[in-house]
Amino acid sequence: MNPCLVYIVSLGHSGSTILQYLLAGQTNVLGLGEIARLNRGRDLSNSLQRCSCGLSVNSCSIWKDIVTDKNTSETSFYTHLSEKLKVHFPQVTHWIDTSKSLKHIDPWLQQLKDGVISEIKILYLFRDVRGWALSEKARRNKRKLPSRSLLMLMFDWKRRQKRMLKQLQKTQPDFLIVSYESIIFQTQSALERIASFVDLQVDNKNWLEGLKKSVVHDVYGNRMKDDPVKRSQIIYDDRWQYHFCINLLTPLLFPVWRLNTRLRTSGQP
Template identity: 25%
Template sequence: MFKPIEIKENRAVENPTPVRLVYILSASHSGSTLLAMLLGAHTHLVTVGELKATNLGDINRYRCSCGSPIRNCEFWSQVRRCMIQNGYSFDITDSGTDYFRINNRYIRYLLRPLVRGPVLENIRDLALNLSPAWRQNLPKIQNQNFALIQTICRLANARIIVDSSKIGLRLKYLLQNPAINVKILRLIRDGRAVAMTYTDPAAFADSENPMLRGGGMGGDRNNEKISIDQAAWEWRRSNEEAHQILARVPSDRWMEVRYEHLCRNPKVTLSRIFRFIGVEPQNTTTTFRTKPMHVLGNGMRLDTDNEIKLDERWKNQMTPEQLARFDAIAGPLNQQYGYHQSITQENP
């Protein structure tokens, strides 16, 4: 069972009423932005996508999901003003909520590995606590996360925020924050579909409109393409990290969600999720594109089509060689999730 760590250095937030957060834990490109927007369309929920607010690229050209350049978005300007009024510095280019942004080589080295077993994680924590920079900055980041969540919920008149940051190590430290009440949605998608997106993110994991890809700036994202071997390993390792985290979280604090089930039967899947979160189910499948949102993250947030489509292009786009390489590296884990082995491997 996961035991939150008391943050003795935390002085800015004393005995606050915990804010409520739903964290989507998954490999990237598993449908987290779609899920976050469907949940965020509920009257008592809000989402801005990835609360870590990183990798925005050219901030002067990056577009909020409302369509405005992020610098001109009135919602994010309001967030900034409210944060400053409450004694917190905030800028969308440096939100202060990312645990990886501490400018210290020693800390970045220790934070580089994904979450592993309890012994190695204890060693990591001990090593981090030897650093004065970590002891000084961790409480600040914890406070900043609390304050940003509280601010956004107040501006949106919402009870709960949905964070689609996905990263396991971020979740580890959010779970240690006594000011945040976290529930987890463990989102899983067929690894072959996910791996394909890593080999060409612009084509398979971005806005349908080429002009809106790359955060609304356009572009082919060629610098992000990786080999199928790297893609399979990244998907596998991300899911192994999720297993390690959830092994230490009480079962009533997390719920498994399948991307394929969400797309095939969204109303039933969302009703189960809403009940898990603790709100009355609502049909958000027709409103998630019409409710004003200010989402950061995957380019699909900029699309206008409100039809929920199951994307299984991997079945036609991946070559037999790519499928064989994926199966060799990540096939056993994919099959553990109930996804059948690639036909090329079943019938060589």
């Protein structure tokens, strides 16, 4: 039986890392992180870059011998990876790619066409606009990027979510809207809903227990993947709840508020 590819589409800092770790707590699931970032002409043959499994890229069971230099074509990279995964992890039924942007799904559509994978299931993960805007503002400050007002960030959130939804409606594979908040506050039911959507045989019904043992092979994802304490528990950044300005502004920006409410309603179990 060919595996199913679970592709996570989201904006940055919307919870794709924790979602991947939760899913990978099941024995039949293999989390592969942001695969598209590996396939950007980077020469990994002598790389000291670490995989989230704790080993260097050259020692990791997944990424060693996977050549990614500027001479490797996209197709051969994905073909080589799929062949290797099928040989080394024959029991795995689901692979996860957290590349986020839909522009990186084409090589998987090709793998589907070639009969290498059985199907592609897209999880469209979104985070409440208030939490996302504050987190994005903090990230920009930390990285010394040009500062943007909360107002601009909220409109940016709406513009990008709308664009992703439009692209998703045009893409062939099925997609499921998943709210980040539902994963945090309704973990069991949210994950059961996802498992049913991706046809995953759940062998550990306690998702939080699975999270503690979960191993993922993510090379370029969020920094959280390198922190064994943070990645093995669910931590929610609730600062937006105490932020007067953002709570006052959001309902006034009616189109932003409407989309946030619509997504939240569709994304809950």
